[in-house]
Every structure is written in C-alpha cells, then in structure tokens.
Amino acid sequence: MQKKFLQIWGWPIVLAVLSTFGLLAALLGTGIWHWLSWLSLAVPLAMIWYYTWRKPQA
Numbered sequence: 001m002q003k004k005f006l007q008i009w010g011w012p013i014v015l016a017v018l019s020t021f022g023l024l025a026a027l028l029g030t031g032i033w034h035w036l037s038w039l040s041l042a043v044p045l046a047m048i049w050y051y052t053w054r055k056p057q058a
Contacts, residue, residue, distance in 0.1 A: 015044045 022040035025033040 015047070018043050 018040045022037040025040065026037035029037070
C-alpha cells in the first residue's frame with residue numbers, strides 16, 4: 001500500500017512543499033532567499049509547461 005500511495009501522491013507532495021518553501025522564502029527572506037524562492041516556484045511552472053505542450057502518447 002505504501003508504494004501505491006507514493007506513486008499517486010509523490011509528485012504533488014513535492015510540488016506542494018516546493019511551492020510552500022518558495023512563498024515563505026519570498027515573504028520572509030532577503031538576498032539569496034529571493035533567488036531560492038524564484039527557483040522553487042519555477043519548478044511547478046516548468047512542469048505545467050512541459051505537460052501542456054508535450055505530444056500525447058498513442
């Protein structure tokens with residue numbers, strides 16, 4: 001059961017953690033934290049872009 005749970009919810013959990021970290025880093029930090037927030041918030045956007053524009057598998 002554990003493997004099936006992680007197969008289904010693994011990436012959404014990773015994206016949620018990255019988004020939360022990015023928002024908190026942008027809100028609470030300065031300097032390098034702003035760069036880390038940009039990077040962590042760009043990952044979900046890159047995945048959205050990839051899955052929107054890839055060719056469907058037949």
